Amino acid sequence: MTSDKKITVLRVIIFTVISYGIVIVSTALFGYMEDTVSWKIFGFFGIALAPAIANYLTRLITKEGFKDKLYAANFSGNMKYYILAAVLPVAVYIISANITATVFVPDYSVSEVLKSDNMAGLIYETLHIVSTSVVIFPLYFGEEYGWRAYLTPKLKYLMPKPAALIVSGVIWGMWHAPVVYMGHNFGTNYSLYPYGGYIVMSVFCIFVGCLLTWLTEKTGSIYPACICHAVNNNIGTFLLAVFLSAGMTDEIYSAKQFEIVTLHLLPMAAVCIIFMILLLRKEKTDKDVSSL
Numbered sequence: 625m626t627s628d629k630k631i632t633v634l635r636v637i638i639f640t641v642i643s644y645g646i647v648i649v650s651t652a653l654f655g656y657m658e659d660t661v662s663w664k665i666f667g668f669f670g671i672a673l674a675p676a677i678a679n680y681l682t683r684l685i686t687k688e689g690f691k692d693k694l695y696a697a698n699f700s701g702n703m704k705y706y707i708l709a710a711v712l713p714v715a716v717y718i719i720s721a722n723i724t725a726t727v728f729v730p731d732y733s734v735s736e737v738l739k740s741d742n743m744a745g746l747i748y749e750t751l752h753i754v755s756t757s758v759v760i761f762p763l764y765f766g767e768e769y770g771w772r773a774y775l776t777p778k779l780k781y782l783m784p785k786p787a788a789l790i791v792s793g794v795i796w797g798m799w800h801a802p803v804v805y806m807g808h809n810f811g812t813n814y815s816l817y818p819y820g821g822y823i824v825m826s827v828f829c830i831f832v833g834c835l836l837t838w839l840t841e842k843t844g845s846i847y848p849a850c851i852c853h854a855v856n857n858n859i860g861t862f863l864l865a866v867f868l869s870a871g872m873t874d875e876i877y878s879a880k881q882f883e884i885v886t887l888h889l890l891p892m893a894a895v896c897i898i899f900m901i902l903l904l905r906k907e908k909t910d911k912d913v914s915s916l
Contacts, residue, residue: 646674651802675770709852721867757854793830814882
């Protein structure tokens, strides 16, 4: 291993330790305040910024410097990717929520959910959540400036791209372990708790990470990934709640939250396989060109 790669390995280790350390400390300090304003401000805000803080501190500690072209928005010629970043999660989760409700809600009828007197409110709330997600994307900058702008490029330097995508997804997924343990995503009432949640989150992050990496590489900017990440996190839960509202009780949801959320995430993960293929095809094309 060359000295450059040894330094890169060290940087990946330092970055990962800092990212995980902030999440563990934030959860330990504020986890008991779950569902309070204090938790949302100090806990989740601190957690969301952890990868960006780790990026900054790792560069500082290892004297790497702070040059980073991914800061630029690069709107020119890339607006279609910004639009895709905001629209794709909405389209996928509408379909996903309907599938999930069909499976878990007895006598489910999509027409009941989408009847005319509900449609205006549903459209308004969807547009409101998407626009809000675009506005609050700086919060998700905290993650993307770590995962897509720092960790993934480092891993791609150390290993083949397919392995880098998997490793970065697993690191990102397991970074959620403290909040998954708290029941934030999947609850705690399932037989595989908490390990099933860790596995599902890691697999989901591998595939969604491919979409976010693709957006970053296509635009040379992390902002489309920030927007996509924000919309994904905010619209998925909302649409699931809307489509489950026609017959899903709190008791049933609590008992089957792990199964419901897992099924709800599957279509998004499946769509992201397309972007994994596009990323790997691009790598093959780059290798073919470089060999000429």
